[in-house]
Amino acid sequence: MHACQERAEYALDARLPTANKMPERLHQAMRYSVLGGGKRLRPLLTYATGKTLELPLEILDPAACAVELIHVYSLIHDDLPAMDDDDLRRGKPTCHKAYDEATAILAGDGLQTLAFQVLAQDPSLSVPAENRLAMIDTLAVASGSLGMVGGQAIDLDAVGKALDLVGLENMHIRKTGALIRASVRLAYLAAGDLPHGTSDRLDHYAKCIGLAFQIQDDILDEESDTQTLGKTQGKDKQHNKPNYPALLGLAGAREKARELYEEALDSLAAFGERASLLQDLAQFIVRRRS
Numbered sequence: 001m002h003a004c005q006e007r008a009e010y011a012l013d014a015r016l017p018t019a020n021k022m023p024e025r026l027h028q029a030m031r032y033s034v035l036g037g038g039k040r041l042r043p044l045l046t047y048a049t050g051k052t053l054e055l056p057l058e059i060l061d062p063a064a065c066a067v068e069l070i071h072v073y074s075l076i077h078d079d080l081p082a083m084d085d086d087d088l089r090r091g092k093p094t095c096h097k098a099y100d101e102a103t104a105i106l107a108g109d110g111l112q113t114l115a116f117q118v119l120a121q122d123p124s125l126s127v128p129a130e131n132r133l134a135m136i137d138t139l140a141v142a143s144g145s146l147g148m149v150g151g152q153a154i155d156l157d158a159v160g161k162a163l164d165l166v167g168l169e170n171m172h173i174r175k176t177g178a179l180i181r182a183s184v185r186l187a188y189l190a191a192g193d194l195p196h197g198t199s200d201r202l203d204h205y206a207k208c209i210g211l212a213f214q215i216q217d218d219i220l221d222e223e224s225d226t227q228t229l230g231k232t233q234g235k236d237k238q239h240n241k242p243n244y245p246a247l248l249g250l251a252g253a254r255e256k257a258r259e260l261y262e263e264a265l266d267s268l269a270a271f272g273e274r275a276s277l278l279q280d281l282a283q284f285i286v287r288r289r290s
Contacts (some may be wrong), residue, residue: 001044001280004057008043011061012068015118029099029107030114034072037090038285041213041281042067042183046278049187049202053194054270062122063135063186069115070143071179076108078152126192134173135189142182152177155241163242168256169211171242176217177210201267205278208264213285215257218243219250220289261286 012034050060079086079094080101087097096104096256119125119136127135141147151174158171184206187208188199222245244253264282268275 001028001277001284004044004047004277005040007047007057007061008040008064009069011016011043011065015062015114015122022065025099025103026106026110029095029103030110032098033076033089033095033107034069035110037092038072039066039290040178041285042071044281045180045206046181046187048281049184050190052202052271052275053191053198054189054274055187055191058124059126059190060152060187062118062125063190064183065122066115066118066135066139066266067179067183067186069111069118070148073108073111073115074143074148074152074179076104076111079195080104080256081154083152084182115143125190127192131189131192135186138182138185142178147174147178147182148176151178156240160240161242163247165247168242168244168247172211172214173207176214177207180205180210180213201270205264205267205282208260208267209285210256212264212282214288215244215253215260216288218245219253219257222250223243238280257286 013031016031016034019027019028019031021027046060046064046067047057050057068103075089076095078084079089080096081128086094088094092098095107096105108136116136116139119132119139125132125135145153151171154171155175158167163171181203184202188202220244244256248254248256261282265279268278271278
């Protein structure tokens with residue numbers, strides 16, 4: 001995992017505009033937000049899926065970068081005063097605090113468009129044109145109103161409202177889960193033709209861990225502290241947002257995460273030892289403390 005995180009950092013650094021390239025302040029803000037922090041979970045999932053399918057990692061660098069660029073753009077915009085109004089992200093001031101709101105908005109916009117440029121043009125992505133197009137389409141759908149952005153809209157509308165379990169899962173399948181599933185899907189699209197059932201198993205794994213990730217996030221928002229999390233603890237409760245512990249209780253939320261973890265592992269059984277890194281990532285998701 002550490003080696004893949006280092007690989008993602010290097011690949012992102014190489015694909016971001018340099019800090020001294022005009023407009024300098026914008027590019028500095030983009031680099032500030034992307035580099036030197038974060039778990040790199042989504043690139044890890046892309047690399048781990050590639051390892052399961054025995055793909056060379058260099059083919060996966062563009063996809064790993066693209067999905068992380070989209071993720072960071074979403075964090076920048078989520079932290080803005082018009083959204084979650086947060087001051088801390090990944091243990092340092094949020095982009096709009098380190099720079100200003102206008103620069104933060106533009107930095108997020110720049111990272112979003114760079115993600116699609118990488119998938120469209122990067123020479124390391126040596127796949128047929130139809131696969132490249134399918135990867136661009138996958139990331140677009142996962143990022144847009146039917147995916148991550150739509151989930152954020154539902155989240156904002158749900159403040160102060162009671163959601164049942166189906167409504168809460170629907171929100172998080174979009175807001176958090178869509179990009180996690182895309183991280184896995186981008187890797188198997190790079191692989192080309194797969195044996196029957198392979199993509200379905202990988203997609204089900206990703207769906208399960210996407211929800212498990214959000215449940216653990218909600219648990220940590222209740223139990224952890226700001227220093228450990230690297231972001232403001234208790235923000236969801238402060239904003240009266242629906243979450244899993246509020247709906248199921250802490251014990252019920254932990255049990256739900258455990259069930260999803262077991263279901264994710266079951267989806268990987270056919271891959272044997274080749275899926276060891278995906279198995280490790282599933283365990284990391286439900287046991288992490290930040």
